[in-house]
Amino acid sequence: MANDRGFSLNSLVEILKASAEPTRLRLLVLLSSGDLTVSDLTEILGQSQPRISRHLKLLAEAGLIERYQEGAWAWFRLLRDGESAALTRKIIESASVADAVITRDQARLVQVRASRAEKASEYFSQNAEGWDQLRKLHVAEAKVEAALRAMVGARPVDAFLDLGTGTGRLLQLFEGIYRSATGVDASREMLAVARANLEKAGLAKATIRLGDIFNLPLESETYDLVSIHQVLHFLENPELALAEAARMLRPGGRLVVVDFAPHGLDSLRSDHHHARLGFSHQQMSDWLEEIGLDIVEVKDLTPETAGEALTVTIWLARDRRIEIAADSAPAFSATSRRS
Structure with missing residues (x-):
């Protein structure tokens, strides 16, 4: 896909085409912060699940993200290795954190994670007594x-x-x-x-x-x-x-x-x-x-x-x-x- 001096013209065009769309770029920026589900991304972006899923599919086909299953949940993350990973990071880093849309997305991401952390903390608290007894x-x-x-x-x-x-x-x-x-x-x-x-x-x-x-x-x-x-x-x-x-x-x-x-x-x-x-x-x-x-x-x-x-x-x-x-x-x- 890429040689020692960079990407082939066709490969570079495909990567840029996949990321050069507002929703898909927002998805890449969000996934740079960690793994997220379709449900998470739907809630953050305020778009329908079929629409989000379609954009995720295009990003995956371009080799920018990957999908993995966890029971009934589908999770997505940025590819960390491979020829396109470094370029994807550069594209993400080029987006201004002060942009109003990105700022709003990040604020919603914080809310989604806070809700997840609250549920996790509840589970941990319910089981902590047994773990504490064993630690002693x-x-x-x-x-x-x-x-x-x-x-x-x-x-x-x-x-x-x-x-x-x-x-x-x-x-x-x-x-x-x-x-x-x-x-x-x-x-x-x-x-x-x-x-x-x-x-x-x-x-x-x-x-x-x-x-x-x-x-x-x-x-x-x-x-x-x-x-x-x-x-x-x-x-x-x-x-x-x-x-x-x-x-x-x-x-x-x-x-x-x-x-x-x-x-x-x-x-x-x-x-x-x-x-x-x-x-x-x-x-x-x-x-x-x-x-x-x-x-x-x-x-x-x-x-x-x-x-x-x-x-x-x-x-x-x-x-x-x-x-x-x-x-x-x-x-x-x-x-x-x-x-």
Whole structure:
């Protein structure tokens, strides 16, 4: 579509034609602030849903935005990668923020997001008591986050994936090191909380997706860093989730897992729906080894409180394919786990 010196004439004309219409340009400006639904855009622009949908279709066909499904809802976002993404950003940045129409759209966007945040906050408040009780059983989150930051380091990554993203906290924690990020969760209610938190933080480079951790709606080998934070103990077959996470890694990519060390609090099964009572170093090592990952570092965080307290363990592993490829090509093909 584009060569080293720019776009072909036809490609450039198609991109400019797609964006050179008032409603479509307004849509692009709005989507530059984050993902939005047709319903959101209809409410903000005050136009009919068929009209908005038609404009979105034209923008998608021109390769300026993309559409993804979340249950019955269709979400739209700007393309972050590809040949037209940079040009789209330049077009958006050329629009004056002082323009009366854009100013009005942004004000309505704030109202839509405020309404969404209110609903998310209501859900979070209703469930906060149970989460707070569980937090009291293990080391403080601040300590876990500090250890996570130290273990992952400050080296920039291109793409970050957080599985079971919950409130989207890790998307905020690592915002300084990634160019783009995706948070996936199976709960629509938690996704609403995460979206509200990301919008409040102004994190437009992170997006949220509804998805099954065992069958992710994402392309293989897309991410440099993948995290699974306090999710595996809810799963009957956590090793399958680890394998799916490994499928997402680019060669040499890293997986960081945060979960409980083995414990005897059987009440967590009934009170908090835990399927597993923690994971040993050996068990996690065996699972990661089987899916082609080498453990780089392991850290146990023991709470200072006495009694029935849970130790949190962090495992950092790396995809070994680059090392194998450096030794010999046949070894890589024999060990490859992506097919």
